Amino acid sequence: MEATADAADVLEVVIFPWLAFGHMLSFLELSKRLAARGHAVAFVSTPRNIARLPPVPPRLSPRLRFVALPLPRVDGLPDGAESTADVPPEKIDLVKKAMDGLEAPLTAFLADAVAAGRRPDWIVHDFCHHWVPPIATGHGVPCAVFTTVYAAFQAFLGPRSANVEHPRAATEDFAVAPRWIPFPSTIAYRRRSEAEWIAGSFRANASGVSDMDRVWQLLELCRLAIYRSCDEIEPGMFALLTDLFQQPAIPAGILLPPVIADDDGDRAEALRWLDDQPPKSVIYVALGSEAPLTPGVLHELALGLELAGVRFLWALRRPSGMFSAANDAVTGELLPAGFEERTRGRGLVRTGWMPQMAALAHGATGAFLTHCGWGSTIESFASGHPLVMLPFVLDQPLVARAMAERGVGVEVARDEGDGSFDRDGVAAAVRRVMVDEEGKALASNAMKLREVLTDHGRQETYIDDLVERLRRYRGCC
Template identity: 90%
Template sequence: MEAAADAAGVLEVVVFPWLAFGHMLSFLELSKRLAARGHAVAFVSTPRNLARLPPVPPHLSPRLRFVALPLPRVDGLADGAESTADVPPEKIELVKKAMDGLAAPLAAFLADAVAAGRRPDWIVHDFCHHWVPPIAGGHGVPCAAFMTVYAAFVAFLGPRWANVEHPRAATEDFAIAPRWIPFPSTIACRRRSEAESIAALFRANASGVSDMERAWQLLQCCRLAIYRSCDEVEPGMFALLTDLFQQPVIPAGVLLPPVIAADGDRPEVLRWLDDQPPKSVVYVALGSEAPLTAGILHELALGLELAGVRFLWALRRPSGMFNTANDAVTDELLPAGFEERTRGRGLVRTGWVPQVAALAHDATGAFLTHCGWGSTIESFACGHPLVMLPFVLDQPLVARAMAERGIGVEVARDEGDGSFDRDGVAEAVRRVMVDEEGKALASNAMKLREVLTDQGRQETYIDDLVEHLRRYRGCC
């Protein structure tokens, strides 16, 4: 939405996401909404990450600029490793350590902006930038946290005071809803493996600071907290978070990305989808940070084979296979003979796949997903039912919520270690794509799509956010 903005109402906003593409893309969508309203946005990241972002529409370019800060070298990180997509999961902690080295360059950038008479009205940053508010405060610039995760997940983690009053010392403590959630809730970890991934957030890692300590410090210093969500998805959650963290909590809407038509040569995966019947393909993607192993990939592949449906699989290489130079699927990744046995009804690609375009294609009928919040939101835009295979952090909570809404089926797993097998994958895929149950799931998904693609309602969330940014600017 283009909007004329008088000079007094124009905001200067610096946005600074965590070095993960799901986060960067969410920040970019927010930045585009602000720029479309006439505000000036400086998007800060590292050179390689900025080069890999999708292009900004030309009419927004004058108001949305990109600022590159070189990422410091850290022992254990390869050259060019500037995002979580560039490293195996066990080295993500080192990316946080490298990111902490951006404190001095960011301080220099702010000092130069102030000296040039362009003091930002806000810095909008991510969950792990606990050192940004003190730097910004030194220049009189207020901070807002932009949380790109499922909002209920932050309520489940809770503020510092709640964790002091109701400590969770054992993994089992995360298997029940926390005491500070005042209404009946299923917000809890069902399996031990899920609880362990949450408990790890409270422990210091290779960066020297736990993720929860980072979040608590920055939320204490931020004037606002912004969420990529809305009341239609999480009713009552923003009032609860406002009460828990004692700060304004603002939903920005779901920030659905646009589906851009491919001009000229269409990517191979879209041309393959062109040849498939409507609603016949399950699109498979597990994000960039799922802790994949060869065993997990083999069971998933054999499950897709057993299900007997068409599939398009955007396959990320697991840890230990990051140095493979070519884009071909290797025998290490998939069971022997899998591609031959599924040829004609399945396509596997380890390179880049245009996920939004693939989900929006008429041939796609369902999404087999890890339930990362960004991917789940992208499915909302297309009204697809979900086959859900969550792994860590907020993903299991998202899966439970989507199952409760009747738009997805979770793959059966061991309640202890979270393992699954090919039969569980095949059963879940068939329930969504083949069985009568799938029609109800698809209908519910389309109903949610109709609500969330109400452009007027979604734009109102951004307008409300802008009003908060205007009201509280200058306060730090």
């Protein structure tokens, strides 16, 4: 949708995502849709992250500008690390600490904007920016938080008041739906390892502030909460969130990115390889940018794909510290000895950036083995592929349970305690989706979900409704 807003209705919006590419790309999609409606958007991040974002369509560039704020140095953070993709999982909390150091540069940016007569109407920021609302309020600017994870995850976490009334101290408390969910629900963490991880988000980390304290502080100060979701995928959830947090919960739609086939390097090779495969014969494998991958996890996954006997394209994340290494060198270190030779002809492993939407949209792709990050799950909706699900942290286990209930995927069998899995479990899940009769029903259900969620007119209506809310509440700090 392309439109030009009347001068009096033009919004000045500052967009400020968390320093993780899944988040930045979601915020960029929201930015592009606002700019396409004639609104002025300033996308704030750090220099290296901005340089790595995909280009914006030229028609939007007059209304979508990028503001680079220098990320301060933090002890223990590698030089040049500006996103979660640049560090191993154990250093992500140091990225939060570094991001907290953007408080002074953001304050200066807002002061300059106000002095120049361009006071923003809104700052739309991410989950961990608890220090932004006080700064914004000091400059007369209201804030909205944009949540890029599964909305039901926010309901599971609940507001501070509900957690005070119904405290959850033991990991077992996170294995059942919280008491503030007023309808029958399976929203819970099934395995001890999952529950232990989410319980840890309530404790202070290396940044000095717990993730939950960040979320609670900003939700208590923000005027609106925006979600990358919609009623079709989470019916009733936004009314519940509005009631729980006592603020409007607004779905922005699923914000599907465009399918762009990049013709550079490994990416072109992967798509050319797909061109040579039979229709619906390949399972696309990608576990996102932040899954806590270990050599053991990668080896069992690889050997499971080998046992399954189906064609696969694996977008293997290159670990931190190996950005300049050649693909062969990286895969040789990470995969079982002889794996690529034994699967040559029916499997391809590529490191580096993969055009995921293009790979999923390719006619040779028939299923998606995913970690169930919300962004990747949303991208799967556009293709209508059934899922083989291997969730790790955050909202991923909840997303996996929801997709299993909808009949669009199956989870890899795992130990109920430590969450470990083996090659046999991977092979069995892949064959259920790609080979067995069950896979036909899963594929049919996935296509039905695709038809609902790719209704362009309906998705654009969510953005129009969001814009009306932003107009209605601007100036209300």
